[in-house]
Amino acid sequence: xxxxxxxxxxxxxxxxxxxxxxxxxxxxxxxxxxxxxxxxxxxxxxxxxxxxxxxxxxxxxxxxxxxxxxxxxxxxxxxxxxxxxxxxxxxxxxxxxxxxxxxxxxxxxxxxxxxxxxxxxxxxxxxxxxxxxxxxxxxxxxxxxxxxxxxxxxxxxxxxxxxxxxxxxxxxxxxxxxxxxxxxxxxxxxxxxxxxxxxxxxxxxxxxxxxxxxxxxxxxxxxxxxxxxxxxxxxxxxxxxxxxxxxxxxxxxxxxx
Numbered sequence: 001x002x003x004x005x006x007x008x009x010x011x012x013x014x015x016x017x018x019x020x021x022x023x024x025x026x027x028x029x030x031x032x033x034x035x036x037x038x039x040x041x042x043x044x045x046x047x048x049x050x051x052x053x054x055x056x057x058x059x060x061x062x063x064x065x066x067x068x069x070x071x072x073x074x075x076x077x078x079x080x081x082x083x084x085x086x087x088x089x090x091x092x093x094x095x096x097x098x099x100x101x102x103x104x105x106x107x108x109x110x111x112x113x114x115x116x117x118x119x120x121x122x123x124x125x126x127x128x129x130x131x132x133x134x135x136x137x138x139x140x141x142x143x144x145x146x147x148x149x150x151x152x153x154x155x156x157x158x159x160x161x162x163x164x165x166x167x168x169x170x171x172x173x174x175x176x177x178x179x180x181x182x183x184x185x186x187x188x189x190x191x192x193x194x195x196x197x198x199x200x201x202x203x204x205x206x207x208x209x210x211x212x213x214x215x216x217x218x219x220x221x222x223x224x225x226x227x228x229x230x231x232x233x234x235x236x237x238x239x240x241x242x243x244x245x246x247x248x249x250x251x252x253x254x255x256x257x
Contacts, residue, residue, distance in 0.1 A: 004033050004049065006063040008114075010079075010095050011152050014055035018043035024149035025055050026160070026175055031068050031100030050167060051175045068100035070111070070124040071168065073131070075140045076153040077123035081116050082107070088118060095119065096152035097140060098168040100127065130169050134196055134252055135209045137165045141224045146217050158205045158217045161224060162198070166252070177205050186246030193229050193247075200246040201236055 011029045015022040018040050026048070028034065033049040043056045072095050079093040088110060095101070101113035101124065110118040131137055138161060147155020151164055159177045166173045174183050181200050193199075197208040206216035206229075214229045220239065236242050 003035070003064075005036060005046075006066045006100075007032050007034070008061040008063050010093060010099070011154075012057050012060060013149065014046070014048070014053060014057060016055060018045070018056040022056070024147075026051075026053050026149050027151040028057060029096050029099050029152060031063075031066065031071075031102075051163070051172065053175050067102050068127050069103050070101050070113075071127055071129070072097055072099040072101070072119070072123055073125045073129070073168075074123045075144075077119050080110060080118040080120075082110070082112075082118055093117075094153070096154075097137075098164055131165075132252070134165055134207070135215075137168065138207060138209070138215050138224075141217070142215075142226065144217070144224045146219050146222050146224070156217050156224065161215075161217045162205060162207060169252075171252070177203055180205060181246055184248060184250055186248045188246060188248050190247060192249070194249050196252065197247060197249045199229070199233070199244055201240075201242040201244055204236070204242070206232065 007028050007030055009030065011027055013024045014026040014028055016025050034046040037045040037047055042059050044059055045056050047054050075097050076094040079091045079095060080088040081091060082088050103111045103113060105112040109121050111121055112118050141156055141161060144153055145155050146157065148157050150156040151160040159175060159180055163173055163175060174180050184198060186198065186200055193208045193211050195208060195210050199206045199214060206214040208214045208229060212229060213226050214232060215226050217224045233244055
């Protein structure tokens with residue numbers, strides 16, 4: 001199939017195999033574009049357009065015709081419904097950060113993106129909006145639980161934390177740590193920590209927010225956390241027997257798609 005489809009659910013896990021208990025490899029969020037490779041019973045095998053990741057999702061509702069006009073800029077945006085008296089009621093549904101939406105109607109401080117589903121205007125920005133402040137975006141995820149393969153408010157992993165910033169800005173970087181190391185051509189090991197410096201271990205990544213601190217989705221702490229850089233390097237070496245394999249300050253806007 002050559003046609004693109006778009007997820008109509010707030011988010012769903014991308015699994016390695018077409019089984020409910022299969023390993024989670026990533027997440028797909030609302031408005032994200034993909035191709036359906038094949039159908040297997042109640043599953044779609046898909047290829048994510050953004051990073052080329054391949055995996056399985058349950059046969060979910062998809063958007064066939066979709067022209068995103070805006071995107072979510074908060075960690076999670078509550079979905080509202082509107083009654084006949086134009087009163088808005090908050091539902092228990094949430095759209096995650098970087099979800100792409102097509103605004104169909106606007107009324108007062110809300111915008112409609114599906115049939116009687118509305119978001120606060122304060123939670124969205126135009127689709128071409130660029131957020132250059134890497135640290136501002138990363139801090140949105142503070143205390144979000146660590147989740148292998150996650151990329152949203154209900155769980156995120158270390159490489160996903162870095163990728164969501166670039167994905168929001170429509171800039172390609174790979175999904176996995178090992179591929180991110182190659183992509184950024186990281187072969188430096190000098191301890192020159194600055195805002196925007198990436199620190200890689202085997203299978204793990206952290207991002208410096210200043211000369212002394214870093215932020216990462218850290219499995220042992222089970223959440224996204226800010227820690228002292230030097231102490232973190234020592235802790236990971238002692239607890240996991242891992243040494244730093246690369247340190248490099250990046251230019252977040254050098255490669256676009």
